[in-house]
Amino acid sequence: DADVTQTPRNRITKTGKRIMLECSQTKGHDRMYWYRQDPGLGLRLIYYSFDVKDINKGEISDGYSVSRQAQAKFSLSLESAIPNQTALYFCATGTPAYNEQFFGPGTRLTVL
């Protein structure tokens, strides 16, 4: 079984709709991250969490929100999706030692 899972893997939605992307992990890591990937831009950090009570904004948090429901679950929401949020979204967990990160398979989101 995969250590970091993301659902859904693909999603097509319309402008203005609310969308939730879910991430679960079995690695036992306290640290979890949400990134988006756009061609030519690499990965950009949206939000990160060091434990259930700790949520931090990344470099591109506008238009997004997160919820850390448990150590193993970290959800990303788009309250009102817009077309420029079309991207590949990755969830990752991290170790406190050197911040090594482990990635989920990604969710491809298309906003029409």
Next chain:
Amino acid sequence: AQSVTQPDIHITVSEGASLELRCNYSYGATPYLFWYVQSPGQGLQLLLKYFSGDTLVQGIKGFEAEFKRSQSSFNLRKPSVHWSDAAEYFCAVGAETSYDKVIFGPGTSLSVIP
């Protein structure tokens, strides 16, 4: 602030040829350095990492990378490329700051000619 550049957007090599992917970073102290690979439709997988010690590090799938502090570089190498190495490669730099963030480069896409 940390930053990472990967000068080559796309590289094409023949199967069996050697490979070097370039990575330059900016960071004021000793960085933690990573190379990740992303195969089509997959998440990112860690190839190798450098934290301290020997500046030549070995990774999975026959890859190695060399940390050169004087050049602020961490180039990835493989002596003989296989067709299955075709993928996107990301260099990343992290540091033990209060934010504990990892900064990713824009990626280099590798194509392999049979």
